[in-house]
């Protein structure tokens with residue numbers, strides 16, 4: 001049996017305040033490995049949200065054709081063209097957290113980058129195509145590091161080899177089953193996102209809005225989780241806070257109705273974080 005904690009301002013974990021002599025070296029270096037051919041938007045959304053939620057440094061390793069557009073949009077991100085997995089090694093050595101998967105694709109290039117990430121000891125977040133590749137072969141999992149899996153119901157069904165209907169019929173149990181099977185912290189996305197771990201810990205977010213049913217909203221969430229881990233939060237706590245501020249920001253967008261773009265979340269997510277966890281004081 002498990003007890004479910006509902007996420008509220010009273011039950012949420014907090015991000016530490018910044019000391020007055022804080023510098024970027026204290027706030028983590030997040031590496032985003034994402035964006036195969038034709039999917040440069042997913043990687044940029046993840047990297048931008050990571051930067052905008054306070055990571056000290058953000059590097060983006062992506063398919064070469066995305067480099068100039070990403071730099072033009074957000075020059076604070078260190079954008080690296082990566083054609084071969086060996087080119088990831090120096091970036092992995094610098095990283096304090098890695099997010100892998102948004103728009104990665106499932107070709108040989110994607111598979112080799114995922115294998116390089118899985119070999120490192122750094123904490124990692126697996127999203128989107130990283131989850132699809134994992135579902136195809138369990139041996140792709142990292143063996144030396146703590147990790148977070150962020151499936152939507154379709155990806156969760158692939159991870160448990162069942163149907164989306166079965167996942168949705170028992171969302172909490174599904175999240176716990178994935179956490180147990182993969183020994184990971186799991187964020188099962190969709191209306192009322194569930195966060196679970198392999199020790200039967202489980203939290204439920206009752207915030208959020210159907211206006212968030214659009215392309216890229218999950219890519220943004222991955223970047224937020226990476227930002228909070230980079231700034232020193234434990235994995236489970238980072239997931240809870242990230243899911244909550246992402247969902248609350250979605251509610252704010254809902255007042256404008258249909259047509260919200262995932263990038264619109266950036267400003268309201270910053271506001272939510274500041275309201276819950278002020279930067280100083």
Ligand SMILES: NC(=O)C1=CN([C@@H]2O[C@H](COP(=O)(O)OP(=O)(O)OC[C@H]3O[C@@H](n4cnc5c(N)ncnc54)[C@H](OP(=O)(O)O)[C@@H]3O)[C@@H](O)[C@H]2O)[C@@H](O)CC1
Nearest residue numbers: 039040041042102103104128129152153154164190215216
């Ligand atoms: N701008 C860019 O570059 C963008 C790039 N992107 C990248 O595209 C890649 C493919 O990712 P993807 O999620 O679009 O496809 P996929 O994994 O087949 O899942 C779809 C199926 O899953 C299910 N399902 C999902 N949510 C559900 C829910 N709440 N509730 C219930 N079911 C739900 C649903 O299954 P169904 O109900 O149809 O059985 C649905 O058909 C990936 O790398 C991603 O990062 C995107 O991020 C977009 C922006």
Ligand SMILES: Nc1ncnc2c1ncn2[C@@H]1O[C@H](COP(=O)(O)OP(=O)(O)O)[C@@H](O)[C@H]1O
Nearest residue numbers: 152189190191208209210213215216217218219
């Ligand atoms: N109806 C909804 N209610 C609340 N949140 C939603 C709803 N639909 C989508 N979301 C949220 O939006 C995000 C969508 O993520 P995902 O399906 O991975 O999209 P993408 O791959 O396009 O980025 C998740 O965080 C999910 O919880």
